[in-house]
Amino acid sequence: xxxxxxxxxxxxxxxLMAMFSAFLLYSIPSExxxxxxxxxxxxPRFWPSMCIIGLSLFAFAYGLSVWLKxxxxxxxxxxxxxxxxxxxxxWFRPIEFVVYFLTYVMAVPWLGYLLATLAYFLLMTLRMGxxxxxxxxxxxxxALLIVVLFKTLLQVKISSGxxxxxxxxxxxxxxxxxx
Amino acid sequence: MDVLLQSLDTFTxxxxxFALLAGSIGGVIIGAIPxxxxxxxxxxxxxxxxxxxxxxxxxxxxxxxxxxxxGGAIPAILINTPGxxxxxxxxxxxxxxxxxxxxxxxxxxxxxSSFFGGIFSVVCLMLMTSIIAxxxxxxxxxxxxxxxxxxxxxxxxxxxxxxxxxxxxxxxGMFISTIGMESIRYTKRFTFDQSWLNSGMDLITVLLxxxxxxxxxxxxxxxxxxxxxxxxxxxxxxEGFYDLMKYKTVAVISASMGVIMGIIPGVGEFLAQFFSxxxxxxxxxxxxxxxxGAPEGIIASEAANNAVPAAAMIPLLALGIPxxxxxxxxxxxxxxxxxxxxxxxxxxxxxxxYGLYMSLFLVNxxxxxxxxxxxxxxxxxxxxxxxxxxVAIMGLSFVGVYSLRNxxxxxxxxxxxxxxxxxxRRLKMPIVPIILGIVLGNIMEQKFRAGMARVNDxxxxxxxxxxFSIFVIIIIVLVVHGRNIWRGYKTKQAKQTTATDx
Numbered sequence: 175x176x177x178x179x180x181x182x183x184x185x186x187x188x189x190l191m192a193m194f195s196a197f198l199l200y201s202i203p204s205e206x207x208x209x210x211x212x213x214x215x216x217x218p219r220f221w222p223s224m225c226i227i228g229l230s231l232f233a234f235a236y237g238l239s240v241w242l243k244x245x246x247x248x249x250x251x252x253x254x255x256x257x258x259x260x261x262x263x264x265w266f267r268p269i270e271f272v273v274y275f276l277t278y279v280m281a282v283p284w285l286g287y288l289l290a291t292l293a294y295f296l297l298m299t300l301r302m303g304x305x306x307x308x309x310x311x312x313x314x315x316x317a318l319l320i321v322v323l324f325k326t327l328l329q330v331k332i333s334s335g336x337x338x339x340x341x342x343x344x345x346x347x348x349x350x351x352x353x
Numbered sequence: 354m355d356v357l358l359q360s361l362d363t364f365t366x367x368x369x370x371f372a373l374l375a376g377s378i379g380g381v382i383i384g385a386i387p388x389x390x391x392x393x394x395x396x397x398x399x400x401x402x403x404x405x406x407x408x409x410x411x412x413x414x415x416x417x418x419x420x421x422x423x424g425g426a427i428p429a430i431l432i433n434t435p436g437x438x439x440x441x442x443x444x445x446x447x448x449x450x451x452x453x454x455x456x457x458x459x460x461x462x463x464x465x466s467s468f469f470g471g472i473f474s475v476v477c478l479m480l481m482t483s484i485i486a487x488x489x490x491x492x493x494x495x496x497x498x499x500x501x502x503x504x505x506x507x508x509x510x511x512x513x514x515x516x517x518x519x520x521x522x523x524x525x526g527m528f529i530s531t532i533g534m535e536s537i538r539y540t541k542r543f544t545f546d547q548s549w550l551n552s553g554m555d556l557i558t559v560l561l562x563x564x565x566x567x568x569x570x571x572x573x574x575x576x577x578x579x580x581x582x583x584x585x586x587x588x589x590x591x592e593g594f595y596d597l598m599k600y601k602t603v604a605v606i607s608a609s610m611g612v613i614m615g616i617i618p619g620v621g622e623f624l625a626q627f628f629s630x631x632x633x634x635x636x637x638x639x640x641x642x643x644x645x646g647a648p649e650g651i652i653a654s655e656a657a658n659n660a661v662p663a664a665a666m667i668p669l670l671a672l673g674i675p676x677x678x679x680x681x682x683x684x685x686x687x688x689x690x691x692x693x694x695x696x697x698x699x700x701x702x703x704x705x706x707y708g709l710y711m712s713l714f715l716v717n718x719x720x721x722x723x724x725x726x727x728x729x730x731x732x733x734x735x736x737x738x739x740x741x742x743x744v745a746i747m748g749l750s751f752v753g754v755y756s757l758r759n760x761x762x763x764x765x766x767x768x769x770x771x772x773x774x775x776x777x778r779r780l781k782m783p784i785v786p787i788i789l790g791i792v793l794g795n796i797m798e799q800k801f802r803a804g805m806a807r808v809n810d811x812x813x814x815x816x817x818x819x820x821f822s823i824f825v826i827i828i829i830v831l832v833v834h835g836r837n838i839w840r841g842y843k844t845k846q847a848k849q850t851t852a853t854d855x
Binding site for chain 1: 573
């Protein structure tokens with residue numbers, strides 16, 4: 175990462191944190207309750223307010239430090255920093271993988287943990303650019319291992335697939351318990 | 354004595370031994386893979402341990418915690434990439450030794466140093482038990498509140514050069530801990546009329562997002578780098594042990610430093626190895642060798658960081674205050690099984706405490722035995738393609754978060770925190786302060802409310818000897834930190850003036 179990109183990222187982060195803490199400060203009256211006649215320190219509002227005030231003070235001080243750092247740059251760097259938003263573009267790159275992840279999550283109650291995990295691992299392996307058969311086998315084996323370890327052996331609570339109900343009773347029970 | 358025998362009885366059980374083996378071997382493997390680390394592994398395994406008995410679950414997690422640092426030394430020494438962040442200093446001398454054709458010697462030295470640090474720390478923990486058991490009950494709500502504040506202050510000041518952002522993240526974590534229904538008046542706080550926020554944000558969801566998902570994103574977005582296969586043939590396995598014997602003083606000082614730093618909440622492995630490395634450098638007869646393959650450098654780094662896990666158990670068990678992210682995660686396992694760490698733990702669950710000590714001891718022995726025979730196969734693990742690792746971590750994160758309550762919302766939250774963690778990683782900002790903010794913030798609010806019954810004004814918080822002593826320590830820490838910042842500022846100004854004059 176270039177130093178100018180890093181500083182752009184820091185500036186954007188400082189602004190976001192300042193805006194977030196200002197929003198929280200503004201929301202204190204509507205999002206917490208105040209009981210008349212109760213001591214200040216016993217109010218439900220007291221503790222969140224202390225946290226938000228602390229957050230705001232540190233966010234302000236951090237913003238100030240970033241601003242001072244930016245203003246100490248020479249003119250050439252300043253132009254570079256304001257022109258480039260490369261770092262902020264990077265922040266959106268995980269969104270693609272968030273979509274894949276949530277698709278996987280939504281697929282589990284339909285396909286069941288085993289099938290959804292196999293599909294997730296194989297498709298993600300292909301998406302990552304691995305084309306060798308050996309890699310796809312490793313990917314499928316990893317998926318199977320994870321399912322067997324967590325669902326079959328450790329009996330972690332993961333919902334069963336909707337299509338399991340279509341199976342004969344004994345098979346459906348077996349699939350629900352193990353996969 | 355009865356309690357000790359009762360705790361030994363635990364180790365006749367197969368499930369405990371399975372947890373010991375799985376934790377030790379799994380931890381070494383996890384540590385040896387650059388980019389995974391114990392925090393990711395523990396966050397993923399945490400929900401699975403809820404259904405286990407407390408001693409089994411904690412043993413598994415402790416195994417991973419302790420073993421990962423052993424394993425992390427392997428890539429640090431062989432490919433100049435620390436397996437876990439706390440092995441960073443090992444690269445200085447370890448990789449230099451590899452370049453000089455002494456890789457096997459560096460590895461065995463790292464293993465023996467880690468073993469020494471680990472066992473030294475467990476012995477210290479055992480010896481201190483009677484003192485801890487006597488001192489811990491003296492801590493009241495206000496004392497624990499002050500200790501938690503000290504922990505937060507140390508978290509902030511120990512992030513040198515990034516204290517302000519550490520402060521932002523600590524308070525953000527504390528704020529997150531207040532979301533949801535509060536337990537006294539049952540009023541909603543910052544739920545924005547969203548029913549899914551009524552019970553607050555689950556620590557596991559946040560943890561998995563910040564540690565596991567964000568790391569998965571980093572790996573998925575990055576590139577696979579070709580890792581050369583190191584050659585260990587024809588090198589002696591014993592030299593590392595002889596080196597450790599030769600530099601006993603360095604080993605003892607470093608392990609002691611690890612114990613001290615482990616006990617202090619909020620400090621942890623980084624400062625332990627940093628200080629011990631500097632001390633080893635200062636007392637060395639050949640300080641010029643440091644950074645160029647000095648065995649003392651490896652001893653200092655590895656003995657110090659492996660002494661921390663057992664020592665970090667002291668504030669956790671005695672006061673219920675976690676010193677860093679990993680013990681903060683373990684705290685949730687205690688709570689799930691209604692074992693409340695704190696002053697009464699040594700009275701109500703003494704067998705559990707001794708069982709924990711035994712687990713820590715056995716974990717170190719098992720890891721050492723495993724490493725002495727399995728180093729060569731472990732080298733293959735370093736070569737797992739990074740992006741495939743990202744796919745696996747994301748898949749494993751699903752297990753962790755979805756198994757909590759099969760909720761899509763939890764997964765969305767986890768992904769959201771993952772993106773936030775990814776941004777923090779991009780900007781090289783610390784993640785741990787948020788987690789400690791959440792855990793310590795929660796403890797602080799509880800103790801603050803409990804302490805309020807005996808408090809008329811704020812000076813009553815420090816009218817007890819313990820709380821007053823901790824308060825004085827907080828003031829000293831803040832003054833020293835302020836002085837360091839001022840000195841740094843003056844030095845920087847002097848340098849700028851000199852540069853301008855030239």
